[in-house]
Amino acid sequence: MSEIEPSWDFYRTFLTVLKEGSLSAAARDLGLTQPTVGRHIDALEGIIGFQLFIRSPQGLTPTEAALDLKPHAEQLAANAAALLRAATGQGKTVRGTVRISASEVIGIEVLPPMLAALNEQHPDLVIELSVSDAVEDLLRQEADIAVRMVAPAQDALVTRRIGGIPLGLHAHRRYLDQHGTPQKLEDLRTHRVIGFDRESAFVRAMRKRVPLLDIMRPTLKSDSNLAQMAMIRAGCGVGVCQVELARRDPNLVRLFRAEFELPLETFVVMHETMKTTPRCRVTFDALVEGLLAYIGR
Amino acid sequence: MSEIEPSWDFYRTFLTVLKEGSLSAAARDLGLTQPTVGRHIDALEGIIGFQLFIRSPQGLTPTEAALDLKPHAEQLAANAAALLRAATGQGKTVRGTVRISASEVIGIEVLPPMLAALNEQHPDLVIELSVSDAVEDLLRQEADIAVRMVAPAQDALVTRRIGGIPLGLHAHRRYLDQHGTPQKLEDLRTHRVIGFDRESAFVRAMRKRVPLLDIMRPTLKSDSNLAQMAMIRAGCGVGVCQVELARRDPNLVRLFRAEFELPLETFVVMHETMKTTPRCRVTFDALVEGLLAYIGR
DNA sequence: TATCTGATATACAAAAACGAATGAGCGAAA
């Protein structure tokens, strides 16, 4: 193995080949040609001293070693993208790209109007919305700003607590007409309940705080909150969703208003290195303001 | 501003110029030549669309924009280094470089014998010891393994709790001969006490747990635990240090054995992406074993 | 003042990287 450090561009090429699965596809993606990409991989393999891919006429299949390096390369790409975002829109004007990460429900049901208003106000602002329930993307610089349901423990982050978004039990009017409206919590045992597929950390925590959830044995399961919401709207059964969202649909009925209300703590978080850029400040403030209004101050 | 993404190598060049302060110095550092480095900066400035440095016959002074980009570039460099470390020593053999981060006292007083034994056992292992009290270097990939005094909240980390390293009040025999041995805790008011310069988060937390610390008004201050330890050894006064370390010096006397003992929780932490590499496993295990032995099981 | 040492900028030649074109292998569909 040679002692010289490889060109950082090789890492980018490596990652692209890993993602695309072939030299040709990677070349198209990178705006290079297939021989060049092949040479990059050759060079990288030469420097680090072992094989990264097994070549075949069907493409390149990564070796185990290559897969071990993948997360590193991905992080490198995320950082490079973050640097470029930080570079664009320097100065006092609000322009450039800001990447927002939010959970599915928030990102799809709640944020779009706010983002529309924001974009109206700042036409040169490009907003990227990453909808995912993965928590760790801020530290990996995969986003500049995130809307989170857990308090961030990291101190390299600028955090603003919004408050609790109330969750409630809901069902569609049509469902209740057919199956009857449960009067006591115990009645839920005989109802169709919409719940989580796997026991995530969040679900376990929620179950701990609200023991009555144990009564509800879900017969319709999905890990996607959005899918659960859709099932509730479609009249599949009884499920948990945001009170405010349910109120928008006049056919959705809230059940056990007194017995069941779960506040979902919400935070807007920004990476510290981004707090100087005007567009991040503006977006951060807009999200905070919008979400505060959403939960009713 | 052009639409093409800059070569990632430009970022490396940019960071080096930022650190070295001149094109020539950066060129020496990178193994390139001054015109090449200059061209890289020119190209990068052209792509991102604003000036990064003000050129002068004395060197290059970074603009404010360049300083804003610095942390990103540093992180990029850390990730690239981590990738390279992950790449070297693939396979089942224990070889390559492992970077360990530890606090000053641990890194200088406790770890070296363990690392010596480890290196004896694995001659092809290169050990880098980063001695610093900064906490966040694991996430930034500035180290592969860290010895920490706070429980890591991140779940991308492999954590092993060691236990509490006992801290105690100590003074040098010579100091006590001259100034007398304090009998009651209140006597400390009239003694020379070695303490912290600034009120760090750690100090505040400690003060909360052990109110009697308020009695001690330090007259000799340092933020470096190592310097505090040195002052105790030099007979400057009464201070807090690890019981085990004090025991090594027969001239150090422990005070208020019954009233004052503070366990310092200790953890060995490893980045998840490193847990497959043999050298990280081996080092991790050696640190865990060594530290467990150090605190007496 | 003259000189030496650091710096950046420029001109031109050498070296390296790249792209276009071509050949060949494999698998799916006609």
Add this chain to the structure above:
DNA sequence: TTTCGCTCATTCGTTTTTGTATATCAGATA
């Protein structure tokens, strides 16, 4: 089977990048 579409490998000419050498400027020192 034949053809088409996808792939990787190789060759060769060209473009791009880099290095060498030199000019120039600013500050420290004798």
